[in-house]
Amino acid sequence: MTRGLSLTRRGVLSGLAAMPATAALTGRAAAREAALTIYSWPDYFAPLSLDGFRKQSGVQPVIATYESNDAMFARLNSPAGTGFDIAVPSQAWVPQLAKRGLIEPLDHSRLDFSVITPGLLNREFDPGNAYSIPKDYGFLGILYDPEAVGMEIASWEDFFTAGAKPGVSGRVRMSGSGWETIGPELWLQGLDWNSATNAQIEAAGQRLIGFAKHIRSFSRLQAGDMANGTFVLATTDQGTARRAIAMKPGLKWVLPAPVTELWIDNYVIVKNAPNRDMAYAFLTYQLLPEVQVAATDYIGFPAPLEGLRGRLGADLTDADMIFGGSVIDFSKVSSFVVNPDTIGTYMRVQTEIQAAAAG
Amino acid sequence: MAAVPALWLGAVFVVPLVLTVAVSFLGSSFAGIDDRLTLDNYRQAASGFYLAVFGRTLLFAAMGSALCVALAYPVALFIAGLPERWRLRALVPVLIPYFASFLIRVMALGMVMSRGGLAEAVLNALHLHRGALDVLNSPAAVFIGMVYVYLPIAVVPILVVLERVPPALTEASRDLGAGPLRSFLTVTLPLSRPGIATAVLLTAVPMMGEMILPDLLGGGRGLLMGKALSSQYLEAQNYPLGSAMAVLVLAAVGGIVALLARATRGFDGGRP
Structure with a gap:
């Protein structure tokens, strides 16, 4: 042998x-x-x-x-x-x-x-x-299943509210990039993700660390996982959203207020x-x-x-x-720029959010 | 000719290792290093949040490796007990998946475990589960993935050692009155220690740096050292801190190797 x-x-x-x-x-x-x-x-x-x-x-x-x-x-x-x-x-x-x-x-x-x-x-x-x-x-938008979420989503605040609801919690996907996860809370606080200080990023990250228990995944979103109900609420670009909606036409995709990302x-x-x-x-x-x-x-x-x-x-x-x-209003979207002074903080807080999601 | 392997080892192993260790003691700037000697990187890598990540990674590798060995051992024992002409045929199905791309295997497993996937259909058909299967993006999915991916490399070393256990020894134990279980526990299992140690080494070491499985099957929740380390190198462009983390992982691997060498002491030269 x-x-x-x-x-x-x-x-x-x-x-x-x-x-x-x-x-x-x-x-x-x-x-x-x-x-x-x-x-x-x-x-x-x-x-x-x-x-x-x-x-x-x-x-x-x-x-x-x-x-x-x-x-x-x-x-x-x-x-x-x-x-x-x-x-x-x-x-x-x-x-x-x-x-x-x-x-x-x-x-x-x-x-x-x-x-x-x-x-x-x-x-x-x-x-x-x-x-x-x-x-x-492309843009960072919110893709959701209105039936499962039970509410209309128009802003990042709606996203956080919906994500904590029973039946939605545990079926939420967010990005693996620190700025795309923490950015929404900075925008809600009226801050700019490119000029926010390390302290402001840390503070905004605390809300996400608290929200992390509702998040199921930070990995790349597969359109099929929205169509089959693995996720009912997700941040994603319009390309993935388009494929998911083609599979399940009841899904909705929005560019949330007050600001979102243009990449x-x-x-x-x-x-x-x-x-x-x-x-x-x-x-x-x-x-x-x-x-x-x-x-x-x-x-x-x-x-x-x-x-x-x-x-x-x-x-x-x-x-x-x-x-x-x-209709896209290009004045309501912001493009992230890597800043050597804060990129390490975005990354570290993101790792803490991902660790918190594991419980 | 002997210089060729030495040069090769030097170029692809020693030089990068020395560079990594050297960089881990230098100060950092974004996407660069400065010539300031410091222990700050180690202080940061071995304290607070990253220390917890390091501990979690060790636990993850220990559990994953133990699971692999626990499942690989009966498979190897079964194959070793087959007539010689059947052993290779029995080993082939275990090894074949290993020749496919790692990524393809993991993604395929993800599809099997996803909602509406094959696993859900089979479990529902067997009445072992009802409704949608929600295992993907969980720690359970990561462990299933680890066993699936690393099982072949745990089976082979155990099998190789089991094949070399002289049948005369187990027969002697039976002649002296030991039942099958006692014979296994007192003769076969102790003699297969080198195989178990090699299987632990071959599975635990890659698991220490694993970053694909937690991402693709675990949804990226619960940070492990592999991801933390690569994030420092790439996202934060902090090469010294990433290097310090790499050196700590390497030290842990060295510790595992030393422990396993100690556990298998007395098995040198093929003499039990």
Whole structure:
């Protein structure tokens, strides 16, 4: 038996050992041929966004992926962060990337910003869009089952009230990001999550630590878990909400008062990009209206194109859900920015909230 | 040629370890380190909230590992008792899941345990449960996941040791009047200590740094050291504090190894 096992194991191990070697060779070959490398979230480009550009330029972009903004930042901030031309960070990390000289100021004369929705430009994380161009955006909203919750939800206060009700408690989902969990209470107190002090964040966090016993999960929300009743109240973006409502039409999604989050993923050009001209050609192509429409269709979050809604197919019955609502007031949403003085507090208080949820 | 493994070990193990230890004694700035020598990181990592997290992680790994070994032992005993030609066939179903991606296995288990999933249907059909199954996003789901994921690596070392227990010894104990239970408790179980120790090591060590299972099956409630540590490195970009936590986890792992080595003393050279 031992010999049989040993032979099998050797065979399997040889096969496994060969796999990374093959992958590495393929990756190197691709890198040699490529004249554009993009560092992005996985599966974040429509076929037209890449194939169309290849047809136009003769260059097939190589996509390297990350799973979180902080992992992306850590890599760009390390010696391993070279060789990329374009990255796609969320707004929160753009100021830190710029401050550390990890991304380059954009040459506005080479890009057409006029096609972009004005509400998405010149926001506090990048005044004048010196470094970034919006790729797509979304909101932190509340998805709920009105029947199970037994009340209408319009504000963050309603969220906390509903979450503590019998039958709802224990079926609530909140985010795993400290600022998205503590932010709602800061907004209710009239504070700004970007300028709140450590003491204010700690104080706001106390309400969440008290509320934690009602929370079932801080993990990524699966649309099916709202449809099958695992959760009846959850904070989430409109993309997940749209999928959940398609499965269970009775669910509702709202952008709560007084303030909620607008997140924007952005194109930036990485410092010392090896293929800067090709990067500008790629960004110019991505801003073409037809490419933005295709990107919206593919990823389910709106591209920043002004007048995009009118260009989407008339058969798209839930277009409002793609945009987060029929009318969005961009002055009532706030975009989080990583502040080195307070990010540690957000994170630590979040860990205390998650620990409190375990009882 | 002997230099190759030494270089390899040096490059992928010793250098990162030394760097981690060195960074753990340095001052921190956001996404950076400064050259100020300090013990503050250890003070922070080993006090208050993080000390509780550390304690909870040790308990979590101990319970998870004990559960795995408790379930793996009868499986290994059963396989070891089979005729030789059947042993490999019996081991294959235990090992096959281990060759699938860790993430795929955990996500598949999540689907099985979710509301309306396979587990709910089976339990309802067998009248062992009524209505929706609400086990996902709970500590119970995390422990089920740990047993599912780590069971194969607990079965193999126990099986290897059990196969080497000379049948003559158990036969002798039976000849001397011991019943099956006494023979197992006084002969087989003590002789399988090295297998149990290896199984504990192979399951408890990865559990000390586990962060996927609590997130995907436990809903992220109840923080463990793996997540706390990665959050310091990534979200808070506090490399020195993250390094100090990593060194403490490493010290705990070293302690586990020392305890297990002590527990299996006298088994060297294959001689019981």
